[in-house]
Amino acid sequence: MSNNKKKAGIAVDVNASEKEKGGGLGFFEKYLTIWVALCIVAGVLIGVYLPQIPQTLDKFTYAQVSIPVAILIWLMIYPMMLKIDFTSIKNAAKQKKGLAVTCGTNWLIKPFTMYAISYFFLLVVFKNIIPADLAKEYLAGAVLLGAAPCTAMVFVWSHLTKGNAAYTLVQVAVNDLILLVGFVPIVALLLGVTDVSVPMDTLLLSVVLFVIIPFVAGYFSRTMIIKKKGLDYFENVFLAKFNGVTVIGLLLTLVILFAFQGQKIIDNPLHIALIAVPLTIQTFFIFFVAYLWAKVWKLPHDIAAPGAMIGASNFFELAVAVAIALFGLNSGAALATVVGVLVEVPVMLALVAIANKTRHWFAK
Structure with a gap:
């Protein structure tokens, strides 16, 4: 083993030791559940008592994509793209x-299980609580979420599970291509709506912001820094500067997202909780379908984890945009897609924890 490798190994051991002691980034990681809860509460309080803040931020929205949130997501994705x-x-x-696991789960299983699970809870289990017409609108919103696999945040979940960054990029690109031809017929089939259309401005803007820009920035940063200072500096010094950026960006994103929806949460607590039930069950179900499928096929963990995460997570910007276009801003469908946003981060963080604790299930 070379001296450089020994030094790198010592640095890793020191960082691991510091994390175990609860210092620096390790402190954030160790108590991430607490920070998430605090950020959710802070976001709701800001939305209710300081509505001028989300109202101001909401002015910076284009094609249903919040530019402030996009910037934070970009900051989370950029360190991964560097690799x-x-x-x-x-x-x-x-x-x-x-x-095959990714595409099969996302397009042959997920939309249909979302419909079945949501129908069962919203129109059967909760039929005495939610009026039938409103339940059908909530079901429509759930279907829109189920037919739109994630584009942006999957990079974050992949990063947190030490997923293969290149594979994550490829699977996002493949999903976006399938989405162009698969989203409309699936939604039309499940909802019986004939005038569904993909809002291309939302889709294209999301792809540019969350895939193309961070990838190009990461590629040129990597190329120039390695050329000027070498690979050792890049891997052991430059990348270390971004420790904590993903977690901090995630927490700030939570505050903004919940600030946007703070008043809706206060106004509709029961229905939001009821809508969250099938969405949460579906998220866990789809994750384990893809995750265990990958295990049966003996795929490595850095492929299995992001492969399962992209199906479990949703392209909520697209779902929200279509819900508003088809059913209106104040519809039950639009509210259901918003609940998808609220449920996603806490649930996905739980799945990240599960993926990290079950790493030993997969061959190295």
């Missing part, structure tokens, strides 16, 4: 089994 090179992308594209 990608073109060789790894070519290799990731050869992971046919991984892509």
